[in-house]
Amino acid sequence: MHLIANKTKTSAPLGDSPSSTLVxxxxxxxxxxxxxxxxxHRTHRLQGWMIGKGRGTRAIASQPRLPV
Structure with a gap:
């Protein structure tokens, strides 16, 4: 329970109050x-996963399609 009491303590200075560290x-x-x-995302793109997601159509056309 002491953790909860710690968080709600208002006497601590603003600089190092537990809430700021939490943030x-x-x-x-x-x-x-x-x-x-x-x-x-990058590695999946390199491996040819997720074809047609967030890419130009040129890139899709140049890749061999995986049987999905």
């Missing part, structure tokens, strides 16, 4: 997620 953690998590998503 930072959230931000970091989101950044990591988006980075991972971008990487997987």
């Amino acid at each position: 930072q953690k959230k931000k970091k998590r989101k950044e990591n997620y988006t980075r991972r998503k971008k990487i997987t």
Whole structure:
């Protein structure tokens, strides 16, 4: 229960209040997620997965179609 009490404490200075660190953690998590998503998108594109998703028609035409 001490964690909850910690979060709701208002006497802490604004600079290093637990809520601010929480926000930072959230931000970091989101950044990591988006980075991972971008990487997987790139690798899938290179492997020829997801044909016709977010690509120009030229790129689709030049790839051999996978039997999906």
